[in-house]
Amino acid sequence: MANLCVVGTGYVGLTTGVCFADLGNNVTCIEINLEKLATLRAGHTPIYEPGLQEVLERNLRAERIRFTDNYAEALAEAEFIFITVGTPMGHDGAADLSQVESAAASIGRHLTRPAIIIDKSTVPVGTGDLVTEIVADYVLDGTSFAVVSNPEFLREGSALQDFQHPDRIVLGAVDRAAAEQVAELHAPLNAKIIITDLRTAEMIKYASNAFLATRISFINEIAQICEKLGADVKEVARGMGA
Template sequence: MKIAVIGTGYVGLVSGVCFSELGNEVVCVDKIAAKIERLNGGEVPIYEPGLQSMIASNKEAGRLRFATDLNASVKWSDIVIIAVGTPSLPNGQANLGYVEEAAREIGNAMNGYKIIVTKSTVPVGTNEKIANIIANHTEKPFDVASVPEFLREGTAIQDTLHPDRIVIGTDSPKARERLVELHKSLTPDIIVTDIRSAEMIKYASNAFLATKISFINEIANICEKVGADVTKVASGMGYDKRIGSSFLKAGIGYGGSCFPKDTQALVQIAGQMDYDFKLLKSVIEVNRDQRLNVVRKLESLLDGLAGTTIGVWGLAFKPDTDDVRESPALEIIAALERRGAQVKAYDPIAGDNFREIYGSNTVIYCDNAKEAAWQSDALCILTEWQEFLQIPLTDIEGWLKLPYLIDGRNIYDEGQVANTNLVYYSVGRPGMNRGAKEQAPVL
């Protein structure tokens, strides 16, 4: 099939490249000429394992190209995928400005029947608005469908080519047939539903996963008080098929481009229908507070943070990505600086993106992990990069000025910590917290 993907952000670029890998002809369109120029020059604007080589091979095969001309791309295509951003407005609602603009331009470019697929995460009812906008700009026939994405950054190619399920929301038998044909090689688990249900499936899925994360973090906080180990609790829970083991890892909370935005948007969607989504509001509140436990722990250990130097390992919201949107590190570092600490930060991939978003000249950005830890009063691990696990804890102990290690991602086990003199704190594992001069508030 001939597919035009509007938007070369994370979802659009990965989706377009993977569709070309399946043998389709794909053009990825973006109005930012500099981004298209970089892609045509072999540069990839996001970090995603395996993406660059897949782009190169499909460009060479003639199945993938990049362009700024939306009009020509729509005319050429059979299927048009809208994958533009839907960032949060100040009140938490999804900003649909880019989606509506894309719909108007698609309508003006129509030269025959097209299937318009929305992959952007949009509130329930948005695809009907898209259909109305396009209809106001063309007399050509078209169908609109919602095919939400469920990609995880760092494993996005795997998730696209080997998905748990494909959700297709459409009222058109013709669109249904074509879209099932497009996706059937990926999985037999294709759920076809009405458009509004497909839109809601995306929000409900992300909200539920966010709820699991906040729940296990609350359990971790209780474990600190009662002397239980949250990793063992989570393991025991995960064997229950009704619960499952995924997203039960305690830490400093969720971040990234999806969970924070989508949970806020779903609260707003509910509010517009005069429904108070109390559970999800609590999930958001728990997540915000969880990351600040790191700061509270440091304040207790160091008798305040004024004049201290704190090393930070990890700035991306998760490993294997350079995405720092809504990363816990943003709020944690800001809180440390407000309390008078000097922050030395290192991330294997995301340092430049963090510096661009955080906008502070006071953070010292380091070129390696040792530099960030060297002569720091404490070290905080905020992203579970594999690189950090490969550094012996005895080396970290030698680099630090004071032997304080706050493991916000629980990357070390009891045996590793036992062979050091580190004052170590993790999340929800009080049996591993060791060496403190006094019992500090729970992490």
């Protein structure tokens, strides 16, 4: 059993928090939107995901998960800190990292014990280095920390299933020992774990997204050809092993 903090309670954050609580960990989720915070404390999910409401209720009853807007309170005993805030597209098409930067600064200001900071947000390559720099700028001298990239591969509508039965878990870090500790945290999931460096892990997420988009575009093109030729696209896909 470990003490976890999850920064952000959106689609990824809430799923991550309730699933780790369901594995027997103590989880504190940080949510700075007071209306959303009240909803979560009342035992209601602000998003719809099959099964999420039931898992939330179960772990609230077991007192394995709680919600706060107070970083000092949430980080007091945290061994693992997940950053799961949004990275919306900016006006220039690039990812807006303001929420990640704000979370990193707040973590640095309130971190008083050694911890591993795990970035699950979809971020550009190099963000792990940025998070490290920001936390280092604010953290008290002598407080050790490590940053690990752990990209998420959750699909809306099957997030719980994807978390509980992942195809693989990708971990990237400068400090391999930190990545191995995060791997141990995921051990109950019995999944293949890939440990690599920080930037490679971040690139794996973007490459995976691009590959999925390419597959979808390809099969759409094949579907149009099948329609013209009178072939069954589902059988073609099955024959391709797709």
